[in-house]
Amino acid sequence: MTTINNNLTIGSIIVGTCDNLSHEGVGICHIPSENQLFTIFVENLLPSEKAQIKITKLTKNYGYGEIVSIYADTRSPLRSNPPCPSYAICGGCNIMHLNYQASLNFKKSMLTETLRKIGKLDNPNVQPVIGMDNPSYYRNKVQVPFQNESNKTICGFFARNTHQVIPLKECLIQPPISTEIVNFIKNLCNEFKIAGYNEQNQTGLIRHVLVRTNNDLSAIMIVLVLTQNNLPSKSQIISKIIKRYPNVSSIIINVNDQKTNTILGKNCYPIYGNDYIEDTLLGLKFRIGAKSFYQVNHVQTEKLYATALKLANLQKTDVLIDAYCGIGTIGLIASKMVKQVYAVEIVQEAIENAMINAKINKINNISFKCQKAEEQIIKWQKQNIKADAIVVDPPRKGCDEKLLATIIQMEIKKIIYISCDPATLARDLKYLTSKGYEIKIIQPVDMFPYTSNLETVVQLYRK
Ligand SMILES: C[S@@+](CC[C@H](N)C(=O)[O-])C[C@H]1O[C@@H](n2cnc3c(N)ncnc32)[C@H](O)[C@@H]1O
Numbered sequence: 001m002t003t004i005n006n007n008l009t010i011g012s013i014i015v016g017t018c019d020n021l022s023h024e025g026v027g028i029c030h031i032p033s034e035n036q037l038f039t040i041f042v043e044n045l046l047p048s049e050k051a052q053i054k055i056t057k058l059t060k061n062y063g064y065g066e067i068v069s070i071y072a073d074t075r076s077p078l079r080s081n082p083p084c085p086s087y088a089i090c091g092g093c094n095i096m097h098l099n100y101q102a103s104l105n106f107k108k109s110m111l112t113e114t115l116r117k118i119g120k121l122d123n124p125n126v127q128p129v130i131g132m133d134n135p136s137y138y139r140n141k142v143q144v145p146f147q148n149e150s151n152k153t154i155c156g157f158f159a160r161n162t163h164q165v166i167p168l169k170e171c172l173i174q175p176p177i178s179t180e181i182v183n184f185i186k187n188l189c190n191e192f193k194i195a196g197y198n199e200q201n202q203t204g205l206i207r208h209v210l211v212r213t214n215n216d217l218s219a220i221m222i223v224l225v226l227t228q229n230n231l232p233s234k235s236q237i238i239s240k241i242i243k244r245y246p247n248v249s250s251i252i253i254n255v256n257d258q259k260t261n262t263i264l265g266k267n268c269y270p271i272y273g274n275d276y277i278e279d280t281l282l283g284l285k286f287r288i289g290a291k292s293f294y295q296v297n298h299v300q301t302e303k304l305y306a307t308a309l310k311l312a313n314l315q316k317t318d319v320l321i322d323a324y325c326g327i328g329t330i331g332l333i334a335s336k337m338v339k340q341v342y343a344v345e346i347v348q349e350a351i352e353n354a355m356i357n358a359k360i361n362k363i364n365n366i367s368f369k370c371q372k373a374e375e376q377i378i379k380w381q382k383q384n385i386k387a388d389a390i391v392v393d394p395p396r397k398g399c400d401e402k403l404l405a406t407i408i409q410m411e412i413k414k415i416i417y418i419s420c421d422p423a424t425l426a427r428d429l430k431y432l433t434s435k436g437y438e439i440k441i442i443q444p445v446d447m448f449p450y451t452s453n454l455e456t457v458v459q460l461y462r463k
Pocket of ligand 1: 292293294295323324325326327328329330344345346347350371372373374393394395420
């Protein structure tokens with residue numbers, strides 16, 4: 001070891017003990033410096049571990065460091081050897097160095113703390129996280145960036161906190177066939193001189209490849225995200241893909257010519273097979289378009305939906321609203337338990353999928369609207385629709401306050417809130433509990449093993 005001191009300069013090596021984990025699973029150390037405690041975030045360090053830490057970045061109020069070595073006698077019993085060879089550099093997973101049960105406990109306490117701090121809930125009764133029996137190869141959607149490096153097209157995930165692509169080898173959270181297909185397409189790009197994208201000067205043709213698989217891998221969708229709708233050697237590329245991977249049922253070009261971090265552009269052009277992929281969930285069939293949302297972890301989605309619908313405690317006479325419905329999954333599964341479902345979603349393609357999904361499953365007691373949920377619910381209120389229950393499943397930014405205010409005005413008895421972001425969930429629960437709703441059950445579900453992301457279902461009743 002070179003230097004050990006508490007002078008906080010970039011490159012200096014200090015000794016610190018991890019007190020806690022941040023919400024992203026990063027170790028937090030408090031280092032005495034100039035008569036006060038200074039916070040240093042250290043990736044991969046676990047609570048109570050003492051380590052020599054190299055300072056890599058400093059701001060006025062906190063800094064970042066990387067582990068040089070952990071004192072062996074302080075090594076956490078919760079530590080596990082990450083099974084992924086790229087874990088140390090890849091930005092995909094961030095808590096693979098915690099054993100799986102410890103990662104579930106971490107998620108539970110992170111959620112509890114967020115509900116206390118942001119939600120101002122005194123004693124949130126968070127249930128143990130519903131885990132996955134085999135938490136690997138679960139992602140049914142993979143989106144891999146393509147770039148240009150020394151006139152070669154490369155692909156892989158971004159290295160942690162950067163846009164630098166690291167080669168895609170084995171990935172433990174997506175099916176091996178998805179990894180294989182992405183690398184196969186990369187090789188085709190080099191064979192047919194299709195240049196990877198350059199973010200700086202926005203040159204090159206191929207920006208991303210998205211692969212979506214159904215649960216039994218009998219159907220595979222490939223989306224080539226290009227800067228323009230012009231794929232050289234298109235028919236040769238298609239036939240090589242199909243010959244090698246006969247289960248590919250759909251190849252689509254998506255055009256994204258904007259300077260943006262958003263992966264998909266506005267327009268899709270199917271070049272082979274269907275413009276959807278079909279999957280089965282809790283006994284129903286669902287068509288999913290390239291731009292439609294679909295939960296990424298099949299096994300856990302069935303547990304999530306079953307939990308949500310059990311908590312909804314639906315009656316045959318109930319009217320249910322499914323807000324942020326995507327391709328209609330929750331509303332359609334719930335439809336046999338209730339009298340009528342009203343569903344709303346903002347993405348046109350998802351609503352088109354949802355309507356077809358109702359047809360192929362022969363479900364007639366559901367109607368879909370393509371609209372902002374916060375606007376559509378006001379229309380339903382004006383139409384005097386009396387809902388007994390509502391499922392809200394918003395994106396990470398949570399529910400629009402207008403939607404929550406209308407739920408309150410409509411006096412909807414039961415709310416099932418499905419959230420993929422504890423912070424916005426806590427904000428919305430604070431609002432709902434201040435306006436007469438009572439939280440009965442908070443049930444987290446591990447949809448994203450090896451990452452710090454968490455899905456939560458909350459059951460609320462109007463007092
Ligand atoms: C987390 S997904 C849930 C989808 C669906 N419930 C499911 O489980 O598959 C959130 C959905 O909300 C949609 N969305 C985003 N903002 C919206 C808004 N303001 N109004 C309606 N839908 C919205 C997204 O397009 C996405 O389909």
